[in-house]
Structure formats: structure tokens, C-alpha cells
Amino acid sequence: MILVGITFLMFLLVYKESPEATTALSLCGYLMIDCSWTSVYLVTSELFPTVLRNTAQGTGSTTARIGGILAPFVALTAQLPGLSIAFPVVIFAVVAALAGILMYWIPETVFSPMHQTIEETEVAEDYYGIPCCGKKPQSPRPKSRQVIWL
Numbered sequence: 224m225i226l227v228g229i230t231f232l233m234f235l236l237v238y239k240e241s242p243e244a245t246t247a248l249s250l251c252g253y254l255m256i257d258c259s260w261t262s263v264y265l266v267t268s269e270l271f272p273t274v275l276r277n278t279a280q281g282t283g284s285t286t287a288r289i290g291g292i293l294a295p296f297v298a299l300t301a302q303l304p305g306l307s308i309a310f311p312v313v314i315f316a317v318v319a320a321l322a323g324i325l326m327y328w329i330p331e332t333v334f335s336p337m338h339q340t341i342e343e344t345e346v347a348e349d350y351y352g353i354p355c356c357g358k359k360p361q362s363p364r365p366k367s368r369q370v371i372w373l
Contacts, residue, residue, distance in 0.1 A: 227255045228320030231312050238308060256319070263287055266329060272338035 230252040237244040263283040271279040297315070301308045330349035338344045 224255075224259055224319045224323030224326065226323075227252050227259070228316045228318075228323060230255065231316035231319065234312055234316075235309055238312075252319075260287065262326075269332040269337060270329065272341050272344045274341060 230248055234245060234248045234252070237248070264280060267279040267283050268276060294315075298311045300306055300314075301311050335347075338347065
């Protein structure tokens with residue numbers, strides 16, 4: 224997402240001089256956004272316990288769809304008097320870069336098992352480092368008591 228923001232900001236440098244470069248940068252940005260769309264499903268399936276996983280994936284998908292619904296209206300702001308195409312491009316670039324930066328606050332799950340219950344999630348210690356960069360991987364999570372439903 225940070226690369227998407229940078230690509231859209233590069234769009235501002237060439238949109239008046241080169242329509243081919245503008246099209247190429249727009250397509251590159253669009254393809255990168257498409258690739259990051261799958262992260263909604265990957266991240267929510269790893270971060271949330273089984274009992275909340277469907278709700279979390281539905282919420283993430285709905286939020287992304289709302290963004291997709293609002294995007295054409297943001298693009299139409301370029302037609303307002305006194306504004307150019309630069310205004311919506313800056314909005315998209317800032318939102319994409321902000322999303323990429325906020326991804327660093329999601330804990331790393333590469334060496335940890337998936338949570339099965341809410342209690343496991345609450346007692347787990349999250350690892351926010353980069354795996355395989357000289358630090359030890361996260362220790363296994365403690366097993367919670369099993370609840371028997373009657």
C-alpha cells in the first residue's frame with residue numbers, strides 16, 4: 224500500500240506531459256491495490272479466533288466495499304470548479320500510504336498457531352517484529368482450558 228501511495232504521487236509528476244506514463248502508473252497502482260485486497264482475508268483469518276473469524280472477514284470485506292463505492296465520488300471531485308485531477312489523486316495516495324503505514328501495527332503471526340477461542344486471544348502475547356531478522360521467533364502461545372458446551 225505504501226508503494227501504491229508512491230505510485231499515485233509519481234502520477235502527479237507526469238500527468239500533464241505524458242498520457243502513456245499516466246496510464247501506466249494508474250494501471251500499476253490499480254494492480255497493486257488489487258494484490259493487497261487479498262490481505263483482508265489473509266490477515267483477518269490469522270488474527271481473529273475461530274468464533275469471530277467470519278464476523279471479522281465480513282467486516283473487513285464490507286469496509287473495503289464501502290471504500291470501493293466511495294472511490295468514484297472522490298474521483299468526481301476533479302470536476303469541481305477550481306480543482307484538478309491532482310486533488311483526488313492526492314487523497315488516494317495519502318489514504319493508501321496511511322493504510323500501508325498502519326499495517327505495521329498488526330502483529331506478526333508467522334510462527335504462531337491460530338487462536339481458537341477468545342480466551343486464547345486475550346492471554347496471547349503478540350509479536351510486532353520482523354521475523355528472521357536476528358530476533359527469536361515468538362514463543363508458542365499458552366494453551367487455554369477447553370470449554371465443554373452442553
